[in-house]
Amino acid sequence: MKNWINRIPKLVLDKVKASGKTGIEWLESLDHLIYILQKRWEIEVIKVHEGGTHAFIGEAITQGNKRVILKLSMPEMIGETEFENEIKALELADGNGYVQLLQYDLSCGAALLEQLGKPLKSLNFPVDNQIETICNTLRKSWIEIPNGTNLQDGKDICSFFLNFLDGLYKVFSTLISRKTMDKVFMICESRLDAFIPEKSVLVHGDPHNANLLQDLYSNEFKLIDPDGIYCEPAYDLGILMREWPDELVDNPIILGQKRCELLSNLTDVESQLIWEWGLIQCVATGLLLVKTGQKQEGIKLLKIAELWAERF
Structure with a gap:
């Protein structure tokens, strides 16, 4: 497994560490979680995006050579309404004005999204x-x-x-x-x-x-x-x-x-x-x-x- 912890943007890393024990546990399990999701969704994470503020944002590639984004929410977001509401909104929109949602797992705060360009x-x-x-x-x-x-x-x-x-x-x-x-x-x-x-x-x-x-x-x-x-x-x-x-x-x-x-x-x-x-x-x-x-x-x-x- 690759070590992704040292590649997380400092802003995200600082916020996670400030959340205490749950943040440290999330960091320690991050590599394993990414490994599991790569197998389940048949993707390979290739790099970390610097733009994340409240999540791990990784660029990935599918078996069909399509670029996608893996988003893993910070610990305080998992199991909370914020992440659930985000997923509901993306499901309802179905790409109309919004990024397309491809896969998700509410239990671990994970979402697979289409890759977009510059903000x-x-x-x-x-x-x-x-x-x-x-x-x-x-x-x-x-x-x-x-x-x-x-x-x-x-x-x-x-x-x-x-x-x-x-x-x-x-x-x-x-x-x-x-x-x-x-x-x-x-x-x-x-x-x-x-x-x-x-x-x-x-x-x-x-x-x-x-x-x-x-x-x-x-x-x-x-x-x-x-x-x-x-x-x-x-x-x-x-x-x-x-x-x-x-x-x-x-x-x-x-x-x-x-x-x-x-x-x-x-x-x-x-x-x-x-x-x-x-x-x-x-x-x-x-x-x-x-x-x-x-x-x-x-x-x-x-x-x-x-x-x-x-x-x-």
């Missing part, structure tokens, strides 16, 4: 072109899902944000006004009350430009790492409102409105809903960045959010 982020496209590319892909991926599919829905997400933001605000209340937070809480409650299953679709949950990769056989792109959420499409577009903050800081209201209208025109989603989810995402991400030590970037988003909140 959109690395191609240095102008921001508006990136937004158009992401929106074109999202429109394909926003599919209806069968009744009874056990995914997080819009109510779950809004409840999460209400609790998450309340906890962060108690710690970082000096960084954002009570007035802005009250508006964010009001929006979360409004979107919770407005949740309608018939108007909801499979949304990605974090469609930024590093989660969109080129299809190797066309000029299109595909999404990876879905959260697996059943919600209104505007939820995904709220993430795009908070991305590329340096493009907004000179005049957050005017430039934010311009981006909001662009997103609306590209997707036929109501601009007011995009703006509301954008404000939620801007505050949530800003506070989270501060919490994780990225204070400068976090405060930048919070300043934008303060001005956006004035629009209501």
Whole structure:
């Protein structure tokens, strides 16, 4: 068996080691797990991808000489809803706007995926072109899902944000006004009350430009790492409102409105809903960045959010 432990990217290795005993046990069993999966799925892992942050990502080749990706989730993901929801989302999408799922094993957090090309982020496209590319892909991926599919829905997400933001605000209340937070809480409650299953679709949950990769056989792109959420499409577009903050800081209201209208025109989603989810995402991400030590970037988003909140 090959020794893959020493080839794992440092970011992933540090996170696994920080998880304690379960992380060490996962590392110690990794070579054997890869060996077993290679036999079961008739593949050969040939190298480790550096792009992984929460998983071992290995490039493999099938017996038919086809390139594929082996993804092994970190210990805290195995047996949890995050990995299960990702697999459910990929099964439901079946390649429509998403990477194609080929095989999986929930018990060990393993997935075999089609190989894709470079992420959109690395191609240095102008921001508006990136937004158009992401929106074109999202429109394909926003599919209806069968009744009874056990995914997080819009109510779950809004409840999460209400609790998450309340906890962060108690710690970082000096960084954002009570007035802005009250508006964010009001929006979360409004979107919770407005949740309608018939108007909801499979949304990605974090469609930024590093989660969109080129299809190797066309000029299109595909999404990876879905959260697996059943919600209104505007939820995904709220993430795009908070991305590329340096493009907004000179005049957050005017430039934010311009981006909001662009997103609306590209997707036929109501601009007011995009703006509301954008404000939620801007505050949530800003506070989270501060919490994780990225204070400068976090405060930048919070300043934008303060001005956006004035629009209501």
